[in-house]
Structure formats: C-alpha cells, structure tokens
Amino acid sequence: MSDIIEELIEEDTQKGMYMTFKSGREHFGIAIKYVNEIIGIQKITAIPESEEYIKGLINLRGKIIPVIDVRLRFKQEPLEYNDRTCIIIIDVQSTVIGLIVEKIEEVVTIPDECIDPPPKLVHGNAMNKYVWGLGKLSDDVKLLLDPDKLIKDEDLEFMEDAAETAQAEEDAVE
Amino acid sequence: MGQEFSTDGMLDIFLFESTQLLEKLDELVIEKKDADAFDSDDINEIFRVMHTIKGSSGIMMFENIAKISHKLEDIFYYIRESQPDNIPHMELVGHVLDVSGFISEELDKIKEGDNPDGDESGLLEELETFLKMIKKEIESDKKKEMPPENVYVAPSQFYIPPVSTESSHFYKIHMTYRKDTLMSNVRAYSATYALKEVAEDLLFTPEDILTNEASADVILKDGFKMLLQAQCTKEEILGMIDSSEVEHIDIYECSPKEYQLGFDSNDAIIDLTSSVEEIEEKVAKEKKEPQPGDYVIKSKEVGKAKKLAKNESKAPKQTFISINVEKMDMLMDLIGEIVIAEAVVAQNPDLKVPGLELSNFNKATAQLMKITSDLQDVIMSMRMMPLNPTFQKMNRIVFDSARKLGKEIDLVISGENTEVDKNIIENISDPLMHIIRNSVDHGIETKEDRIAAGKDPKGVIKLTAKNEGGKVLIIVEDDGQGLNKEKILAKARKNGLINKDIEYSDKEIFQFITLPGFSTKEKVTELSGRGVGMDVVVKNIGNVGGTLEIDSEQGKGSTMTLKIPLTLAxxxxxxxxxxxxxxxxxxxxxxxxxxxxxxxxxxxxxxxxxxxxxxxxxxxxxxxxxxxxxxxxxxxxxxxxxxxxxxxxxxxxxxxxxxxxxxxxxxxxxxxxxxxxxxxxxxxxxxxxxxxxxxxxxxx
CATH class of the missing domain: 2.40.50.180 (CheA-289, Domain 4)
Incomplete structure (x- = not known):
C-alpha cells in the first residue's frame, strides 16, 4: 500500500518533466518517468542482420541491453560518436533500451497546457510518427517523443495494425 | 490455523526443512528398496525424520501431518526396539513412501496458502494395521516380551530424562506474557520447543499447554514456569526464547537441590532483588536487539530424538543457506560492474605517460584481477545447481508408479552432475515428471506383454543429461512398446490435423502427441492419459526456451529429448x-x-x-x-x-x-x-x- 502511495508521489513530482536532447537541428523531449539513467558512449557489439538504426548491444553492469541510434531512427545523417554522445537508458513497459543521442540538454518542466498535438505535416518526415506532442517553451519548441513507438519496429507495428484492422473488420461483419 | 500463530519466517523454515527431510527420506528409502531390510542406521534416520516432522508440524498446528508422522514414527520405534526380522520390506517401503507422499502434498497445499486439509484417516488405518500385523507376528511367533509402546504423547509433554553432567547448569525460568496475548499457551510451547534443543532436562507448568486451551488463561494469570537443565548460559537461553509478547522473563540459576524441589520453591527464590535487577537488565538488552529467526533457525535439530537416541552423534551443522535470487542477481550485476571498473583503472590513459614506473602498480592490478576473476567464478557457480536432486525425485516417481501398475522398472540415471541454472531446474521438474510417468504408464508394457515380446520382464528407463552444442539435453529413453504411428495418424486425422498434401516424417507424426487434447490411450489411468499432458509439457519447456523431440520405434521403445538452451548456464x-x-x-x-x-x-x-x-x-x-x-x-x-x-x-x-x-x-x-x-x-x-x-x- 505504502509502495503505491510512494509511487504516486514520485510520479506526481515527475509530472510534466522532460529530459531534452538534441538530434540534428531538432530538440527532443522524453518524459522523465521513462528515463533510468544516462551513460557515456560505450563499446557497442553489433548484431548482424538487424535494422540499421539498431546499433547492437552494450553491457550495462552485467545486463546486456540493446541500443538504438536516434539519428538513424529519424533517418538523419549518421554522426561520428564523440565524447559528447550519450546513451539514455529508458525503460518502456519493462523493455530496457539505450538511445544514442548526440547531445543531452537539460530537464525541463512543460505543463500539459503548453503541449500541442503535432500538426499534420507533409508525409515522409520519419520523425513525425514518433512525436506525440509539441512542448512550447518561451524560447523554443521541444518535440516530445513517444518512446514506445520509438523503440518498436514499424514493420512489426504495421503488421500488428493490419491484424487489428482485419480483426476489427471481422468483428464488424459478425 | 498455523498462520495465526506463526510468523511467515517460521512457516518458511518449516516448509523448507520438512521438504528437505522428506527428500532425504525418499532418497534413502528408494536406495534401499531392493535390499532385504533397512539397517539400523536407516531405521534411526527414518525415525528421526518422522520425529522431527511430527514435532515441527505439531508446533505449526498441522494436525494431520503430525498424526501421520507420529504413526510412522511408532512403527519405526517398534522396529528399532524389538528388531523383528519378519517385516515385509516392500510393504514397509510402500508405507513410508505413502506417508512421505501425503506429507509432501500437504506441504504443497500450505505453500500455496491453502489449508492442509488432506484426510489422513485412511492412511492412518493402514499404518495401524501394518503395525498390528508386525507386532502380532512377533507375539505369536516368539512370545517375546513386548517393548513398551511408544505411546502418543502430545508433543507438549515431551519429557527429556535428566542426563546429569558436571558442567550442567540448572535454571528456573519464569515467563509472563502480556495480558492481551493470544494463544499464550502456544507461545509458551514454542519456548519449550526452542529449549528442547539444548535441554538435558526440561519440565514445565502448566503441563498441558497444547492440549488444554484453558491453559492459556493460566499462563496469562500465573505466568509460565520452566525447569531447565542445560549446559548453556543465561544469555543463550534468552536468545533462544522468542521474546515477542513476553512481558517479563526471569531466569534464575539454581542449585541441583533446588532444582529437585520443583516449581514450588520457585517464587521465593526468584524474588531475590539482585538477581531480578540483573536479569531485567539483560531482558532489556535482549529486547533492544531482538534476534528474529534465531530460534527458528536453530530448530533445525530440535526434534532430535534425544530420549531414544542418546548415543547418536550430532548431525553435522547445516552448511547451506537460502538466498533470495534477486540479491544474487544484484550481486552478479555488481561484480560485472567491478570488472569494468577494474579495466578502466588498469587501462587508464593517464598511465600512458612515457617513462612512468609502473611495476608496483602492475603487480597490484594483477592481484586485483585475480581476485575479481575468482569472484566472478564463485558467483556464477552459485547460481548453478546439479540436476541430481531433480533426477533423484524421478527415481521416486518411477518406483511409485511402477508399483501401482504392477510393473518392474529400473531407472538408470547418468549425467546427473550436469549443472544448469536454478531457473531452469525449477521449470523442467514438472515436465520431466510427466514424461517419465508417461513412459512408465504407456511406454513400458506389463510383465506378461514383455515376456511375450521376448523382452526382459524388467523394463528400463534411461534418464540422461548432457551438455551439447550450447544446449542441455535431457533424454528419457524407455525400452517399452514405442509409439504407434498408425494410431497417432488416425487420431490426428479424426481431429482434422492432417493436411493431405503433406507427407509427414516420423518425427512430425510423433509431434502430434504434443498437441492439446491428444491422447491415443483409450483408457484413462490414475497416472496419466487424460489428454492434458504432453501439450502442457511442451508449453512448460517452451517457457525456458526449450524444445521436445520425440523419437520412437514401435516395439523397441521411445526417446524423448528435452533440449534446453543454456540460458544463463x-x-x-x-x-x-x-x-x-x-x-x-x-x-x-x-x-x-x-x-x-x-x-x-x-x-x-x-x-x-x-x-x-x-x-x-x-x-x-x-x-x-x-x-x-x-x-x-x-x-x-x-x-x-x-x-x-x-x-x-x-x-x-x-x-x-x-x-x-x-x-x-x-x-x-x-x-x-x-x-x-x-x-x-x-x-x-x-x-x-x-x-x-x-x-x-x-x-x-
């Protein structure tokens, strides 16, 4: 019981807080409740036959976790890793994954009323589908990411969607 | 009921201990099943196991377990005392296994949080009949004088006869409980129980604490008094007694003479101010540093039958402790971290200054590396457990089910020292049991059929474990009738599982039996054949990423191979x-x-x-x-x-x-x-x- 309360309190203090980072020209934000920790770039072991943006595996204190390159995920030009490159370890529904980002910025508080839904942009913008909202700050705009979509394979998702649609259609027929 | 009185810790220890004892018992009995009789060591061992279980289940108030273990204890008491040489060994083995099976079942219920409500009366009667039978045979055959019967005394009245030694101390202990204490009689009993381990002599009043519930009121009113003869110090006694709900505890060391006088002289002596103050101080100290679990852990040897097995040497101290797996994982992660940190230090770029004298540094890091690599080895080996206990359990299963079916089957085990991760062991035990039962029930034919087929009337099941190609293979091989391909195909066709365009290989056909609801056995037996089985087996194995391969030759036998990935191995x-x-x-x-x-x-x-x-x-x-x-x-x-x-x-x-x-x-x-x-x-x-x-x- 007390655990639940603690959790609630914790969630409450984290509400509206976002970890922001830079990738390309854009600034992104990810809700802080997903973020476990931030580590420097590490030696990555590539896994053959995987998507280009999935860089491979790192060893985080004995736990072996996959890392993905956010730039490549957004179909931006790859960038050589340097000592500013960081890995944000996020935990999304118990999947622990590292996000390689160019540069960590800061933790900001964006109240819900300052978040707009993303505008319907022209197609072909790879990052659009991972953004669930635009956080307006006084001086700039942070693209708020949906980590769940970010780490999921879109092919897989597409298939799931297709299956769901098919299911829905079937249901409708019945 | 047990839960009300016990803390969870006690219950855990009880379950753990009893399970281990039963495992030991099974192993021993199975090992000796083909012998002519148990030797005296075995009899003592079985007696002791039953005695311990009786005692601890009594205190946990699991009555059916206590009764049944007491009855078996009786039998072995009788056997030990009168040493009859005409005991039907197989029958005895059967009874022991029945009892152990019954208790295991009850323990499982307790583990699940259910009430252990199994009915012991039938089994009790069987044991009684058996006991009478072996007694009568003795009486009629030899007219020998009967040893005194090991009468069922409630565990509370366990009386340990005085064994006086010079270093013994005599104590009077007077405990009072808080007025609102529930079931103070049981608490008092737990105190006597804890002391029994060290006691050379122990008397207490009121005497009928477990059997008479009214004694709780007496204890609340007058306190609980014990006379103890033991070799330990006051502090040790205090440490042994569970001090929760205890309002006041006085321990007074007295002379043997006062001890002889019994409880009556108690109050007068205990009022000596100096001693009370001193003791109160100790009690206060004791309360500040409660040692939960202290008594529980020590209860490992509590039930030792001192009054009957005085000359028995003390069992070696328990050298195992159980650890929360989460803590192990944490330790493993930390060691991983150490290794990385070590590499960071040892290969630090700061060290690459030209002309730096590093020989001492290198020596020190070499030492560090050795230690960390040892550390890594140890933690890894800690998670690994040999398959031995799991395999031993199968021995029991084969024996039991073969006995019920009237078949004669040998289980040949090899590779039981193969080590696998604990998680895997937990997940394969049930599937393996099922496969083995299937082999016994459906695989191996009846004696008559085997003779008719020109086979050895004794069937053989081989259980093998080995490491191969990054997998652990566990192979169950029987020399029974094998699977009937035609029957399987027919059944598959009936269930609409067959695709006419495909020609199935033998292995594919055999895989059909792992589908839900698939059993070719027409007759459902007690042991297996309800059609829920192989699919569950495959599912369970799948949980640890394993597969099941089936191979069979009709008339020659079948081979089931569990392939389990070495995850974490x-x-x-x-x-x-x-x-x-x-x-x-x-x-x-x-x-x-x-x-x-x-x-x-x-x-x-x-x-x-x-x-x-x-x-x-x-x-x-x-x-x-x-x-x-x-x-x-x-x-x-x-x-x-x-x-x-x-x-x-x-x-x-x-x-x-x-x-x-x-x-x-x-x-x-x-x-x-x-x-x-x-x-x-x-x-x-x-x-x-x-x-x-x-x-x-x-x-x-």
Missing amino acids: IITGIVLRIGSSTFVVETSAVKEFIRVSEGTVIENPTGDTAVRVRDEILPLVDLGKKYKIEGYEPNPDKDIMAVLEHEGKKICIYVSSLIGEQEIVVKPIPDYFKKVQGLSGCTQLGDGSVALILDVGGLT
Missing part, C-alpha cells in the same frame, strides 16, 4: 575475433584450428566455398560476409580456420585471431532483435564488452 568457450567482432564458440564444438593455403579453398559457381582439410572437403562459411562485419576480408593466407562440428556435421569458418578460452555465462540476445541464424546468445567478456555466441548447429 556457464559454458567453456573459445573467444575469437573475426574482423572487429568478437565471437565465442563452445569449446566442445571446436574440432581444431588449422592454417590453410589459398589453394585449398574451392569455390563453386554459386559462390559457396569449401575447403579441403586433409581428406575431407568441408563447407567454408565466411561469417564476415554472412554477418556483414565491416572492414573484414577473409585472407586465407593470414587467417586461421576453425573446424567446428555439430552432431557429426563439420564446417569451417575464417577466424582473424584467437583470444583465448574462458568460462562464460550465456545470456539470451534481447527479444528486441530478430532471431539471427547461427547466433545462440551473447555474453559479457572479462573486459566488459559483449561477445556473440555462435550456434554451430545453426551454421551447419
């Missing part, structure tokens, strides 16, 4: 480098390393390559190309080639350089990645980097 692997990537190959899969000249590499028009090694032409796999390793070009002149073998098939791969052989912990590649052919897992190397484990089976 330790293998010895050879670490090698291909280009910039590091891979590990299980040592046993590596046949040899060779150097070849370019001339021996053959390329056929489709681009497949092969290499000639002495008289063999082996397929050559270029992992650099297959896995698109950047910047790697095979160079037959410079590279080494590794010849790998899996189930008789050999392949050759290019290797840029060899790093060494080491023990590695196999970890699964996170689900996030799609399954890559030829890779079975990954591991963390000593320097903290991650290497991929090659699955030779997947490459061939």
Whole structure:
C-alpha cells in the first residue's frame, strides 16, 4: 500500500518533466518517468542482420541491453560518436533500451497546457510518427517523443495494425 | 490455523526443512528398496525424520501431518526396539513412501496458502494395521516380551530424562506474557520447543499447554514456569526464547537441590532483588536487539530424538543457506560492474605517460584481477545447481508408479552432475515428471506383454543429461512398446490435423502427441492419459526456451529429448575475433584450428566455398560476409580456420585471431532483435564488452 502511495508521489513530482536532447537541428523531449539513467558512449557489439538504426548491444553492469541510434531512427545523417554522445537508458513497459543521442540538454518542466498535438505535416518526415506532442517553451519548441513507438519496429507495428484492422473488420461483419 | 500463530519466517523454515527431510527420506528409502531390510542406521534416520516432522508440524498446528508422522514414527520405534526380522520390506517401503507422499502434498497445499486439509484417516488405518500385523507376528511367533509402546504423547509433554553432567547448569525460568496475548499457551510451547534443543532436562507448568486451551488463561494469570537443565548460559537461553509478547522473563540459576524441589520453591527464590535487577537488565538488552529467526533457525535439530537416541552423534551443522535470487542477481550485476571498473583503472590513459614506473602498480592490478576473476567464478557457480536432486525425485516417481501398475522398472540415471541454472531446474521438474510417468504408464508394457515380446520382464528407463552444442539435453529413453504411428495418424486425422498434401516424417507424426487434447490411450489411468499432458509439457519447456523431440520405434521403445538452451548456464568457450567482432564458440564444438593455403579453398559457381582439410572437403562459411562485419576480408593466407562440428556435421569458418578460452555465462540476445541464424546468445567478456555466441548447429 505504502509502495503505491510512494509511487504516486514520485510520479506526481515527475509530472510534466522532460529530459531534452538534441538530434540534428531538432530538440527532443522524453518524459522523465521513462528515463533510468544516462551513460557515456560505450563499446557497442553489433548484431548482424538487424535494422540499421539498431546499433547492437552494450553491457550495462552485467545486463546486456540493446541500443538504438536516434539519428538513424529519424533517418538523419549518421554522426561520428564523440565524447559528447550519450546513451539514455529508458525503460518502456519493462523493455530496457539505450538511445544514442548526440547531445543531452537539460530537464525541463512543460505543463500539459503548453503541449500541442503535432500538426499534420507533409508525409515522409520519419520523425513525425514518433512525436506525440509539441512542448512550447518561451524560447523554443521541444518535440516530445513517444518512446514506445520509438523503440518498436514499424514493420512489426504495421503488421500488428493490419491484424487489428482485419480483426476489427471481422468483428464488424459478425 | 498455523498462520495465526506463526510468523511467515517460521512457516518458511518449516516448509523448507520438512521438504528437505522428506527428500532425504525418499532418497534413502528408494536406495534401499531392493535390499532385504533397512539397517539400523536407516531405521534411526527414518525415525528421526518422522520425529522431527511430527514435532515441527505439531508446533505449526498441522494436525494431520503430525498424526501421520507420529504413526510412522511408532512403527519405526517398534522396529528399532524389538528388531523383528519378519517385516515385509516392500510393504514397509510402500508405507513410508505413502506417508512421505501425503506429507509432501500437504506441504504443497500450505505453500500455496491453502489449508492442509488432506484426510489422513485412511492412511492412518493402514499404518495401524501394518503395525498390528508386525507386532502380532512377533507375539505369536516368539512370545517375546513386548517393548513398551511408544505411546502418543502430545508433543507438549515431551519429557527429556535428566542426563546429569558436571558442567550442567540448572535454571528456573519464569515467563509472563502480556495480558492481551493470544494463544499464550502456544507461545509458551514454542519456548519449550526452542529449549528442547539444548535441554538435558526440561519440565514445565502448566503441563498441558497444547492440549488444554484453558491453559492459556493460566499462563496469562500465573505466568509460565520452566525447569531447565542445560549446559548453556543465561544469555543463550534468552536468545533462544522468542521474546515477542513476553512481558517479563526471569531466569534464575539454581542449585541441583533446588532444582529437585520443583516449581514450588520457585517464587521465593526468584524474588531475590539482585538477581531480578540483573536479569531485567539483560531482558532489556535482549529486547533492544531482538534476534528474529534465531530460534527458528536453530530448530533445525530440535526434534532430535534425544530420549531414544542418546548415543547418536550430532548431525553435522547445516552448511547451506537460502538466498533470495534477486540479491544474487544484484550481486552478479555488481561484480560485472567491478570488472569494468577494474579495466578502466588498469587501462587508464593517464598511465600512458612515457617513462612512468609502473611495476608496483602492475603487480597490484594483477592481484586485483585475480581476485575479481575468482569472484566472478564463485558467483556464477552459485547460481548453478546439479540436476541430481531433480533426477533423484524421478527415481521416486518411477518406483511409485511402477508399483501401482504392477510393473518392474529400473531407472538408470547418468549425467546427473550436469549443472544448469536454478531457473531452469525449477521449470523442467514438472515436465520431466510427466514424461517419465508417461513412459512408465504407456511406454513400458506389463510383465506378461514383455515376456511375450521376448523382452526382459524388467523394463528400463534411461534418464540422461548432457551438455551439447550450447544446449542441455535431457533424454528419457524407455525400452517399452514405442509409439504407434498408425494410431497417432488416425487420431490426428479424426481431429482434422492432417493436411493431405503433406507427407509427414516420423518425427512430425510423433509431434502430434504434443498437441492439446491428444491422447491415443483409450483408457484413462490414475497416472496419466487424460489428454492434458504432453501439450502442457511442451508449453512448460517452451517457457525456458526449450524444445521436445520425440523419437520412437514401435516395439523397441521411445526417446524423448528435452533440449534446453543454456540460458544463463556457464559454458567453456573459445573467444575469437573475426574482423572487429568478437565471437565465442563452445569449446566442445571446436574440432581444431588449422592454417590453410589459398589453394585449398574451392569455390563453386554459386559462390559457396569449401575447403579441403586433409581428406575431407568441408563447407567454408565466411561469417564476415554472412554477418556483414565491416572492414573484414577473409585472407586465407593470414587467417586461421576453425573446424567446428555439430552432431557429426563439420564446417569451417575464417577466424582473424584467437583470444583465448574462458568460462562464460550465456545470456539470451534481447527479444528486441530478430532471431539471427547461427547466433545462440551473447555474453559479457572479462573486459566488459559483449561477445556473440555462435550456434554451430545453426551454421551447419
């Protein structure tokens, strides 16, 4: 019981807080409740036959976790890793994954009323589908990411969607 | 009921202890099942086990367990005292196993949080009849004087006769409980129970604490008094008594004379101010540092039958403790972290200043590395457990079910020392049990059928474990009737599982029996054959990433092979480098390393390559190309080639350089990645980097 309360309190203090980072020209934000920790770039072991943006595996204190390159995920030009490159370890529904980002910025508080839904942009913008909202700050705009979509394979998702649609259609027929 | 009084800790210990005792008992009984009779050590051992279980289940108030274990204890008491030589051994074995089975079932219920409500009366009666039978035989045959019967005394009245030694101390203990204490009689009993371990003599009043509930009121009113003769100090006694709910406890050391006087002189003596003050101080101290679990852990040997087995040497101290797996995982992670931190220190760029004198530093780091690598070895070995106990359990299952079916079956076990991760052991026990039961029930024929088929009337089930190609194989092989392909096909057809266009191989046909609701056995027996079985088995094995392979030859027997990936298991692997990537190959899969000249590499028009090694032409796999390793070009002149073998098939791969052989912990590649052919897992190397484990089976 007390655990639940603690959790609630914790969630409450984290509400509206976002970890922001830079990738390309854009600034992104990810809700802080997903973020476990931030580590420097590490030696990555590539896994053959995987998507280009999935860089491979790192060893985080004995736990072996996959890392993905956010730039490549957004179909931006790859960038050589340097000592500013960081890995944000996020935990999304118990999947622990590292996000390689160019540069960590800061933790900001964006109240819900300052978040707009993303505008319907022209197609072909790879990052659009991972953004669930635009956080307006006084001086700039942070693209708020949906980590769940970010780490999921879109092919897989597409298939799931297709299956769901098919299911829905079937249901409708019945 | 037990839960009200006991703390969870006590219940856990009770379950743990009783389970272990039963396991020991089963092992012993099964081992001796083919002997003519139990020898006196065995009888003492069984007696002791039953006595302990009776005692501890009594205190936990699981009455049916206490009764049944008491009855069996009676039988063994009788056997020990009068040593009859006409006991039907098999029947006795059966009874012991029945009792142990009953208690195990009840313990399982308790574990699940259910009430242990199994009905013991039937079993009790059987035991009673058996006891009467062996007694009567003695009486009529020999007219020998009967030993005094081991009358059922409630455990509370356990009286330990005085064994006076010079170093013994005599104590009067007076305990009062808080007025609102519930079931103070049971608490008092737990105190006597704790002291029983050290007591040479123990008397207490009121005497009927467990049997008479009204005694609780007496204890609340007048307190609980004990007379204790023991070799320990006051402090030790205090430590043993569970002090929760105790308002006041006085321990007064008295002379043997006062001790003889009994309780009556108690109050007068105990009022001596000096001693009370002193003791109160101790009580206060004791309360500040409560030692929960202290008494519980010590209860390991509580039930030892002192009054009956005085000359028995003390059992060796328990050298095992149980640890929360989470803590183990945490420790393992931390050690991983140490290894990385160590590498960071030892290979620190700051050390690369030219002309720096580092010989002492290097010595120190070498020492550190040795310790950390030992540490790593230890933690890894801690998680690993041999399959032995699991296999031993199967012994029991085979014996039990064969007995019920009137079959004679031998279980031959090999490779039981194969170590696997604890998680895996937990997950394979049930499936394995099911497979073995199936073999006994459906596989092995009845004696008559076996003789008619010209086989040895005694059936054989072989249970084997081994490590192979990154997997643990557990093989159950019987020499029974085998699976009936036609029957399976017919049934599959009936269930609409057959696709007419496909020709099924034998293995595929046998796989049908693992589908839900599939049982070719027309008759449902007590043991198996309800059609829920093999599908559950496959599901459970699947939970740890394993598979079940079935092979069978009609009339000759069947072989069920559980293939379980070595997830988290330790293998010895050879670490090698291909280009910039590091891979590990299980040592046993590596046949040899060779150097070849370019001339021996053959390329056929489709681009497949092969290499000639002495008289063999082996397929050559270029992992650099297959896995698109950047910047790697095979160079037959410079590279080494590794010849790998899996189930008789050999392949050759290019290797840029060899790093060494080491023990590695196999970890699964996170689900996030799609399954890559030829890779079975990954591991963390000593320097903290991650290497991929090659699955030779997947490459061939």
